[in-house]
Amino acid sequence: MDMLHRPRRNRKNETVRSFHRETWLAPQHFMYPLFIHEGAADIPILSMPECSRLCVEGLFREVEASMKVGVKSFVLFPATPESKKTAGAEESYNPEGLVQRMLRELKSRFPEAVLVTDVALDPYSSAGHDGLVAPDGRILNDETVEILVKQAVSQAEAGADIIAPSDMMDGRVGAIRMGLDDAGFSEVSILSYTAKYASAFYGPFRDALDSAPKHGDKKTYQMDPANAREACRELYLDEEEGADMVMVKPAGPYLDVIRLLRDETTLPIAAYQVSGEYAMLQAACGNGWLEAERVIPESLVAIRRAGADVILTYFARKVATWMAEGRI
Ligand code: PBG
Numbered sequence: 396m397d398m399l400h401r402p403r404r405n406r407k408n409e410t411v412r413s414f415h416r417e418t419w420l421a422p423q424h425f426m427y428p429l430f431i432h433e434g435a436a437d438i439p440i441l442s443m444p445e446c447s448r449l450c451v452e453g454l455f456r457e458v459e460a461s462m463k464v465g466v467k468s469f470v471l472f473p474a475t476p477e478s479k480k481t482a483g484a485e486e487s488y489n490p491e492g493l494v495q496r497m498l499r500e501l502k503s504r505f506p507e508a509v510l511v512t513d514v515a516l517d518p519y520s521s522a523g524h525d526g527l528v529a530p531d532g533r534i535l536n537d538e539t540v541e542i543l544v545k546q547a548v549s550q551a552e553a554g555a556d557i558i559a560p561s562d563m564m565d566g567r568v569g570a571i572r573m574g575l576d577d578a579g580f581s582e583v584s585i586l587s588y589t590a591k592y593a594s595a596f597y598g599p600f601r602d603a604l605d606s607a608p609k610h611g612d613k614k615t616y617q618m619d620p621a622n623a624r625e626a627c628r629e630l631y632l633d634e635e636e637g638a639d640m641v642m643v644k645p646a647g648p649y650l651d652v653i654r655l656l657r658d659e660t661t662l663p664i665a666a667y668q669v670s671g672e673y674a675m676l677q678a679a680c681g682n683g684w685l686e687a688e689r690v691i692p693e694s695l696v697a698i699r700r701a702g703a704d705v706i707l708t709y710f711a712r713k714v715a716t717w718m719a720e721g722r723i
Contacts, residue, residue, distance in 0.1 A: 418700045420692060422465030422718060426511060426665070427711035429457060430603050431497055432474040442599035443670055444677045446709055448474050454497060457712070458505055464715035468509040470559065470707060471497060474604045475518050483527065484516035488545040495553035502554035511586065512550040514543050514571065515562035523601075523608040525562040525616060534615055540567050544574035551580040559642070561588040563616040569636030586665060587633045589641040590626035590652050593617035596645045596671030603670065626652050627659055634660065643703070645669040647694055650701040657702025666703035668694065673709045692723050 406412055430448045432438065437447040449457060458469060473493045479486045486492055498510055515525040516539065522528045526539035539562065547558045558575070560567050568587050575583050593614045601607040618625055626643070633641055639662065643653045646666035653666050676694060680687040691710050698706050708714075717723045 418696055420696050420699060420714070420718075422711075422715035423467070424695075424699065424705055425466050425711035425715065426468040426470055426705055426707045427461055427466050428470040428472060428667075428707055428709060429454060430472050430474060431493060433476060433493060440599065440603045442602050442674050443709065444674075444681055445713075446603070446673070448603060451497070451500070454501075455504065458501060458508060461712045461715065462505060462508065464712065464719040466711045466715045467507060468511060468557075468705075469501070470511040470513060472513055472600075472604060473518050474606075477605075480519055480521040482521050484519035484542060486519040487516055487542065488549040490549055490552065492549075495549055498550065498553035498555055509556045510554060511557040511559050512547075512555040514547050514550070514558055514560040514567075516542065516546075517606045517608075518604050522610065523606055524611075525613065526564055528610075532611060536564050536566070539564050540570045543567050544570050547571045548574050548578045548580070551575055551578065551583045555583060557584045557586050557640075559586040559588060561591060561644075563588065563591050563613075563618070565632075566636070568633050568638050572637040584639040585637065586640040586642060587638040588644055588667075589629045589633045589638070590649070590656065591617050591642070591644045592620050592649065594620060594645050594648075594669070594671070596648070596669045599670035599674045620648075623652055623655055626655060630656055630660055634662065638662065640665055640705075642667060642707075644707075645672055646698045646703065646706065647672045650697065653698065653701040653703050663704045664702060665705045665707060666698045666701075667707040668698065668709070670709070676710075688717060688723055692717075 431454055432448040434450055437449050437453040440446045471494050475486055501510055517523055517525045524534055526534040529535050568585055630641055641662050642665040643649055644667035646668045656664055679685040695706055
């Protein structure tokens, strides 16, 4: 058969394929979210196979092992005992809080690690919401932002390199930027959860932290999964307010939103492959229905292809280890 164009010639072997491969996955593209708690032992998270709430020693072990395979950035998520949760979420800015203590420890043990902290009230709130709740159930915006600024400053004081507000309150990026600058932390970056959707894919995360809302849902502050234009509006506001990096969350089901923001901004883009995406892949791989070493990297390379620079993923250490061992 005469045929001028045979695209398969460019796929003939690995060397040829790698001439024109457009997207790469490497350990420096990962930020590794870790769950921490006050207890004396690691506690496995049932809906997130192979993830645990880490005790202090467990956290050090996980960070050390990850650094060895080139993962150098970590995001800390605390499980707060019920007894420390309050309506005002005061524990969020306690200088002796779990996150603040672990930041100081990690900074002294692993000075090259880049530490990222989540800013939102849900792990500390007796209502399980990211903001303060009024008696009629509304989530208060401006009052919440004041607390978020305190939380961000206390994390910066404890050694956070990057502050990541995940609360979706209006105006929080600008307020946090000013609060950090006023407190002398102009070098601390802000990674804004710019387009964070009101997603059912966060279920396992809320199991992990016991942080599900006690009443209602998060739809008055997190975005409607049906919307993309609104993500651009959030992007423009975050840029004006001084965000250094922007995030799309979840990642896999929102690849179009990642691409949209990629085309609209010069800022670095992060995407969060969330707990539900992790749980689905682990469930299928654990049952032998999907092949882990192929499908997990594919899920990540797709997120990079869509336009993300960095990926927050619970698979960070696993995939970086496969890379270090030359398995993928
Ligand atoms: C807290 C927060 C959540 C996640 C990250 N930060 C949960 C939520 O908004 O309810 C979810 C991460 C995941 O599912 O892996 N504001």
